[in-house]
Amino acid sequence: MFYISFTQSQRIMKSLLGNASELYKNILFLENLFEFLAIKIPDIKYKGRLPSRTSYEIVFDNVSFHYPHNKQIVLDSLSLTLKARKITAIVGTNGAGKSTLVKLLCQFYNPNSGEIKINSTPLSDIDPKDLHQHMTVLFQNYIHYHMSVKENIALGSIGDEHNTILSAAMAAGADSFIEQLDEGYDTVLGRWFGGVELSGGEWQRIALARAFMRDVGFIILDEPTSALDSWAEIDWLDRFRTLCQDKTTLIITHRFTTARHADMIYVMDEGKVVEAGTHDELLELGGLYASSWYEQTKKFK
Numbered sequence: 028m029f030y031i032s033f034t035q036s037q038r039i040m041k042s043l044l045g046n047a048s049e050l051y052k053n054i055l056f057l058e059n060l061f062e063f064l065a066i067k068i069p070d071i072k073y074k075g076r077l078p079s080r081t082s083y084e085i086v087f088d089n090v091s092f093h094y095p096h097n098k099q100i101v102l103d104s105l106s107l108t109l110k111a112r113k114i115t116a117i118v119g120t121n122g123a124g125k126s127t128l129v130k131l132l133c134q135f136y137n138p139n140s141g142e143i144k145i146n147s148t149p150l151s152d153i154d155p156k157d158l159h160q161h162m163t164v165l166f167q168n169y170i171h172y173h174m175s176v177k178e179n180i181a182l183g184s185i186g187d188e189h190n191t192i193l194s195a196a197m198a199a200g201a202d203s204f205i206e207q208l209d210e211g212y213d214t215v216l217g218r219w220f221g222g223v224e225l226s227g228g229e230w231q232r233i234a235l236a237r238a239f240m241r242d243v244g245f246i247i248l249d250e251p252t253s254a255l256d257s258w259a260e261i262d263w264l265d266r267f268r269t270l271c272q273d274k275t276t277l278i279i280t281h282r283f284t285t286a287r288h289a290d291m292i293y294v295m296d297e298g299k300v301v302e303a304g305t306h307d308e309l310l311e312l313g314g315l316y317a318s319s320w321y322e323q324t325k326k327f328k
């Protein structure tokens with residue numbers, strides 16, 4: 028049984044890798060390939076179309092969700108808005124449902140009740156292919172690709188010039204360490220094929236550069252700064268703010284020092300939004316955000 032599913036998986040993997048560029052046009056990073064493979068593509072005629080080159084407002088309206096094989100509620104009557112041209116941050120405890128929310132936004136799953144709307148159109152009316160073309164997602168556990176730096180950054184972006192790769196690397200703050208590698212942008216990464224191994228933070232910057240290769244209206248980053256030290260984090264945030272000025276951006280983070288720069292912060296706990304506001308408003312509120320903020324920053328005092 029295991030063997031059959033293993034060979035099947037191998038076949039699917041091969042065909043996926045064969046169509047890598049096609050795949051990455053649709054979805055940039057997969058947190059869990061097998062979870063993705065298990066998704067049944069419904070035979071649906073989608074009514075809505077997503078206008079390109081516009082700004083997107085995304086609303087979660089009373090959304091509840093549990094995974095298909097587990098009845099435990101993961102999102103519990105959750106409502107929140109990702110405003111156009113703004114950065115929204117979501118913070119919350121482990122298992123609060125943050126990454127699940129991202130999977131729903133990518134249409135990997137549909138809510139059991141409630142609705143997600145994008146510019147007033149129900150997300151379920153939009154063809155996932157159409158949606159994925161207008162968004163960039165950096166999943167929490169993205170894949171490390173064992174190929175050159177250049178290929179790692181350009182993955183899935185068709186016909187990209189060297190200069191575009193360079194600008195994306197600069198935007199992510201990856202350019203300086205790449206230039207120090209023996210073969211620069213042609214250096215092969217990853218130990219599998221005798222390549223160079225990067226640190227967690229460096230891989231994170233490569234992945235960010237990859238995200239910045241595509242000019243899209245909607246960016247989701249799940250834990251983008253987790254492996255960066257505080258100096259690198261400040262540098263990254265500066266670059267990032269300029270880059271996402273005209274986009275709808277969602278950052279999921281455990282770092283309150285990252286979240287504080289967002290225009291709107293939602294605090295999640297057990298599948299619900301428990302607090303919402305700007306950094307100053309949430310400190311004023313004196314709740315979960317405020318106590319976690321003081322807890323996280325006291326070591327710097």
Ligand SMILES: Nc1ncnc2c1ncn2[C@@H]1O[C@H](COP(=O)(O)OP(=O)(O)OP(=O)(O)O)[C@@H](O)[C@H]1O
Nearest residue numbers: 062094097101119120121122123124125126127128
């Ligand atoms: N594929 C899955 N199938 C079943 N349950 C899942 C699946 N993925 C996540 N869960 C469960 O859903 C809940 C929420 O998980 P999720 O990954 O969304 O949390 P999170 O807020 O992103 O946590 P973290 O801060 O650790 O990243 C957890 O209880 C988790 O065990």
Ligand SMILES: [Mg+2]
Nearest residue numbers: 125126127167
């Ligand atoms: Mg998560």
